[in-house]
Amino acid sequence: MNTFEKHILITGGAGFIGSHVVRLFVNNYPQYKIINLDLLTYAGNLANISDIETKSNYAFVKCDIRDKVALAKVFEEYAISDVIHLAAESHVDRSISGPLDFITTNIVGTANLLDVARTTWKADNHIFYHVSTDEVYGSLGTEGFFTETTAYDPRSPYSASKASSDHIVRAYGHTYKMNIKLSNCSNNYGSHQFPEKLIPLMINNIKEGKPLPVYGTGVNVRDWLWVNDHARAIDTIFHKGKINETYNVGGWNELTNIKLVHLLCEIMDDRLGREKGTSAKQITFVQDRAGHDMRYAIDATKIKDDLGWEPSIQFEEGLNRTVDWYLANDTWVKEITSGNYQDYYKKHYG
Secondary structure, eight states: OOOOSEEEEEETTTSHHHHHHHHHHHHHOTTEEEEEEEOOOTTOOGGGGGGGTTOTTEEEEEOOTTOHHHHHHHHHHHTOOEEEEOOOOOOHHHHHHOHHHHIIIIIIHHHHHHHHHHHHOOSSOOEEEEEEEGGGGOOOOSSOOBOTTOOOOOOSHHHHHHHHHHHHHHHHHHHHOOOEEEEEEOEEESTTOOTTSHHHHHHHHHHHTOOEEEETTSOOEEEEEEHHHHHHHHHHHHHHSOTTOEEEEOOSOEEEHHHHHHHHHHHHHHHTTOOTTTGGGGEEEEOOOTTOOOBOOBOOHHHHHHHOOOOOSOHHHHHHHHHHHHHHTHHHHHHHTSTHHHHHHHHHHO
């Protein structure tokens, strides 16, 4: 029988960011048992982690974090020692059209996890690490950056639900003396991302010759973080971060949405052997979404100075790698874009 130093529950581990985190921990820490808990909703896909499913230090559990009784059984069965919490409803557009799913999953689900951990753990050597978003800070003007001390000002049901969960995690840490850690990240990009998000959506639509829907005039600014770098940051914070501390994780890559789309068009023209400027003709400006934040920008100085983490690659290199992955994994894209996603896409983009 294997004896493991830790039994780490990673929630949302079949999703985009979670699958990269699970893979990193399973492959790099054979002394840990990694329990991947995911409900497998539209964005959760076991194909994302098929390469590690037979590893002896890995187990998958299908479970809804809104079900506290089921969570308690998982904690008991697997003797959970630590939690890395990534499970969340995460798409702003979906939160606008259906906010209650975000309230119940992101707020109630997080509270359930915390309460089960609180009542299960009897010692003080456990870690509850909550992964959140920069959107909790609201919207920036043309200057300045989000820091760990920026006041919260969420503007959408999604960001409000994540802000609420952040506060609940800190409250449990303070009230019950739990060892909590938090991080807030900027927009992630890379392989295995569900194609409702901007970059995979554009790659797929360019390839299929479909319109490239850009909200408003495309001037909204986002900071982009390579998902593998984010997984490394989570690893670093889990192992080296201080208890009760928050770390902002960003890529130092600010771009307007329209500039990003033009970059993707240029890369795709090259990959598909098209004349330069061909894909850009597919750009279509659509009505801006409600409450669209103008600019996000993360100051990632603290995690660099305190823990030694920083992004490993430049944005254009990461973008090229991302395009190449989606073009090389056409079957994965076709399977995940069937069914539910098609209905969603038609509703939002026509």
